[in-house]
Amino acid sequence: MKGISFVLICLLISNNIYAQCSMNTPNDLLNLIKKNHPTISLNKTKGEALEKSIDLAAQTPNPELDIEGTVGDSFEGNVYTSALTIKHTFELGNKQGARVAVARNTYKLGLDAATFENEDSLIEAVKSLHRLRQIYEIIPLYEESLSAFNKILKTLKRRTSISPEQRVERETLELVTNDYRLKMSQLSSEKVKLSKHLSFFAGTNCIIPRNALPTNVNLSEKFTNKNTDTYSKLNYAKTALKLAQANHKLEKSFSYPDLKVGPTFEYEKLNVSDTKTVGIAVTFDLPVFNLNKGGKAKSAKEIIVASSRLRNIQEESLLDLESWQSTYNRYKESLLTIASKEELEKKHTRIEALFKRGIISTSLVIESHRQLIEFSNTRFEFEIGAVEALWNIYKLKGQINTKSI
Numbered sequence: 347m348k349g350i351s352f353v354l355i356c357l358l359i360s361n362n363i364y365a366q367c368s369m370n371t372p373n374d375l376l377n378l379i380k381k382n383h384p385t386i387s388l389n390k391t392k393g394e395a396l397e398k399s400i401d402l403a404a405q406t407p408n409p410e411l412d413i414e415g416t417v418g419d420s421f422e423g424n425v426y427t428s429a430l431t432i433k434h435t436f437e438l439g440n441k442q443g444a445r446v447a448v449a450r451n452t453y454k455l456g457l458d459a460a461t462f463e464n465e466d467s468l469i470e471a472v473k474s475l476h477r478l479r480q481i482y483e484i485i486p487l488y489e490e491s492l493s494a495f496n497k498i499l500k501t502l503k504r505r506t507s508i509s510p511e512q513r514v515e516r517e518t519l520e521l522v523t524n525d526y527r528l529k530m531s532q533l534s535s536e537k538v539k540l541s542k543h544l545s546f547f548a549g550t551n552c553i554i555p556r557n558a559l560p561t562n563v564n565l566s567e568k569f570t571n572k573n574t575d576t577y578s579k580l581n582y583a584k585t586a587l588k589l590a591q592a593n594h595k596l597e598k599s600f601s602y603p604d605l606k607v608g609p610t611f612e613y614e615k616l617n618v619s620d621t622k623t624v625g626i627a628v629t630f631d632l633p634v635f636n637l638n639k640g641g642k643a644k645s646a647k648e649i650i651v652a653s654s655r656l657r658n659i660q661e662e663s664l665l666d667l668e669s670w671q672s673t674y675n676r677y678k679e680s681l682l683t684i685a686s687k688e689e690l691e692k693k694h695t696r697i698e699a700l701f702k703r704g705i706i707s708t709s710l711v712i713e714s715h716r717q718l719i720e721f722s723n724t725r726f727e728f729e730i731g732a733v734e735a736l737w738n739i740y741k742l743k744g745q746i747n748t749k750s751i
Contacts (some may be wrong), residue, residue, distance in 0.1 A: 372751040375558040382549030383554035389460035407435040431610040439602030451589035458582035477561040481630040574663040576744025583656040590652040600638040603631035674735035702714035
């Protein structure tokens with residue numbers, strides 16, 4: 347029975363891991379990242395905690411209970427006096443409404459700040475997805491180059507006597523192969539790091555499968571309008587202005603004193619006679635020395651600052667959008683002009699065929715592979731640039747959560 351239980355537990359665990367790793371497309375992985383990224387999850391929790399501040403601001407002050415008792419002597423005998431007062435606080439100047447407005451705008455400001463941070467995290471994750479795909483593409487090029495170099499080295503080392511030119515070729519190949527091995531090691535480390543981080547961001551415990559990575563960069567987008575009204579940073583600035591205005595109303599409400607009103611009951615006993623009195627107690631501050639002018643002046647200046655910041659961000663967002671669109675179009679044009687991956691692979695195959703026939707010099711073999719890898723790395727840089735520009739455009743347009751890879 348113990349053996350059967352152990353097998354069942356292992357099956358359950360393996361099924362759970364398989365479920366976590368069931369991502370067949372790049373968008374499956376992207377959706378998992380949108381849902382499980384630690385920054386996004388943390389900001390969601392912060393937002394839930396911040397939302398409770400609205401309930402806190404809406405709370406009404408508790409009534410006050412004041413009880414007093416005294417004992418004294420008089421010519422007529424002992425005097426016992428007791429008093430009971432219950433007062434309820436009325437916040438004049440709509441303090442409670444102003445507090446709630448401040449809390450709501452503070453909550454909204456936190457959500458806008460979280461959205462901006464979440465979008466930056468998603469952009470970095472998308473760039474990492476493309477970079478991981480590029481590493482999978484570039485490592486085989488290094489491996490093929492090393493294979494070609496090692497074949498030539500093997501031939502040169504077998505010779506008992508070699509010419510000075512062949513000695514230079516052998517030493518050059520040894521340097522190149524060592525350099526390529528170091529670069530491959532570096533790429534392998536980067537691949538492991540990216541894969542583990544992306545797996546962590548997606549909330550899984552598995553290695554990111556190759557089919558969950560994007561195959562190419564989206565170069566089909568065309569942008570015409572320059573609308574940034576839903577940009578998260580702009581929303582943050584708009585909410586910051588509303589918060590400054592709400593704070594100003596709250597400061598103005600402090601100009602009004604709180605009114606405390608309630609019934610009062612007094613009882614006095616002198617020897618065998620007693621006296622009972624009932625009345626109304628009223629307490630409030632006299633607005634003689636302080637009308638909160640300092641607080642109102644400060645909050646009024648904060649409105650001016652928030653308004654100025656909003657105008658600056660509105661102008662800056664349009665400039666950023668124009669800049670990112672120009673960058674995207676420039677990278678797009680370059681990537682569409684240069685040889686595609688398919689064309690590059692055909693060229694590579696033809697060159698490899700000539701290498702195998704042995705009619706190409708060693709220096710040309712080295713240079714050809716170097717050019718192929720250098721060209722691939724340059725193309726990769728342009729691809730990452732295009733991806734970064736594209737997703738920053740999505741961010742400025744407030745479209746990140748609706749876009750796919």
